Amino acid sequence: MPCQNLNLIPLYVAIGVSVMLAGVSLWKKVLTVPATAVAVVVLIAVSLFTGYAGLVAFSVSFLGAGIIGLIKKDLRREREKGLYTHVGARGVVQVLVNSLPALIFGLIYFLSGCVAFLYASCVAVTAGFSDSAASDIGILSKGKVISIVTFKQAPRGISGGVSLLGTVAGVVASLIVAVCAFLTPEVEVDGIWIIAVGGVIGMLVDSILGATLQRGYKCTVCGAFTERLNHCDAPTEQVKGLKFIDNNAVNFLSQLIAGAISLLFFI
Numbered sequence: 001m002p003c004q005n006l007n008l009i010p011l012y013v014a015i016g017v018s019v020m021l022a023g024v025s026l027w028k029k030v031l032t033v034p035a036t037a038v039a040v041v042v043l044i045a046v047s048l049f050t051g052y053a054g055l056v057a058f059s060v061s062f063l064g065a066g067i068i069g070l071i072k073k074d075l076r077r078e079r080e081k082g083l084y085t086h087v088g089a090r091g092v093v094q095v096l097v098n099s100l101p102a103l104i105f106g107l108i109y110f111l112s113g114c115v116a117f118l119y120a121s122c123v124a125v126t127a128g129f130s131d132s133a134a135s136d137i138g139i140l141s142k143g144k145v146i147s148i149v150t151f152k153q154a155p156r157g158i159s160g161g162v163s164l165l166g167t168v169a170g171v172v173a174s175l176i177v178a179v180c181a182f183l184t185p186e187v188e189v190d191g192i193w194i195i196a197v198g199g200v201i202g203m204l205v206d207s208i209l210g211a212t213l214q215r216g217y218k219c220t221v222c223g224a225f226t227e228r229l230n231h232c233d234a235p236t237e238q239v240k241g242l243k244f245i246d247n248n249a250v251n252f253l254s255q256l257i258a259g260a261i262s263l264l265f266f267i
């Protein structure tokens with residue numbers, strides 16, 4: 001697809017939607033107060049860069065993640081508590097890692113008018129939602145979890161572990177964002193598969209990086225795998241990954257990589 005002219009979104013639409021989502025975020029405690037403020041700025045910026053496409057992709061992802069968060073909330077909390085360093089409302093860092101790749105691609109589209117970057121921006125957002133849907137639904141799975149790298153059975157909730165339920169949820173999440181983005185004037189019919197496939201690729205890249213590069217620890221008391229530095233009131237020991245690559249870094253990288261891969265569809 002060739003480069004095309006930009007569609008500028010009316011600022012009041014971006015502000016209106018951002019403020020509404022911020023209200024939902026604060027009401028349902030999806031994000032902390034500072035993270036909500038950052039999310040508003042991000043949403044307005046991405047709308048200015050990419051028009052309705054980015055606004056819709058972000059809004060659908062945000063609302064979708066919020067709705068998924070309500071499903072079996074207590075069971076998820078229980079299962080996440082021992083595994084992850086961060087449970088509950090998401091902070092500024094999490095908002096930034098989940099929006100910077102989309103903002104970077106969006107800014108390049110804004111400056112160059114090259115439509116491939118508009119799609120890359122949508123793909124980055126979709127990849128983030130797809131991955132969070134896969135994690136948040138997958139952790140509720142009763143089925144088998146296998147490592148995406150070794151294909152051997154893995155503990156539930158571990159980075160790089162994939163379940164059928166989680167994977168299906170991630171694919172459905174990507175499709176929903178892709179179809180909603182298609183309803184905007186910026187996205188053409190080919191955009192449906194570009195965004196959906198790009199989102200799923202992002203989810204897979206996230207799992208692969210999660211299985212390989214992401215740091216992981218083992219509890220020295222109970223032997224459980226965890227991302228936490230402490231477990232059973234004792235310090236854990238690192239058993240995999242690189243020290244400086246945590247879940248946030250993996251999310252950021254996988255969204256960036258998914259967007260970059262989607263650019264190849266335009267060559």
Ligand SMILES: [Zn+2]
Pocket residue numbers: 219220221222223224231232
């Ligand atoms: Zn333990």
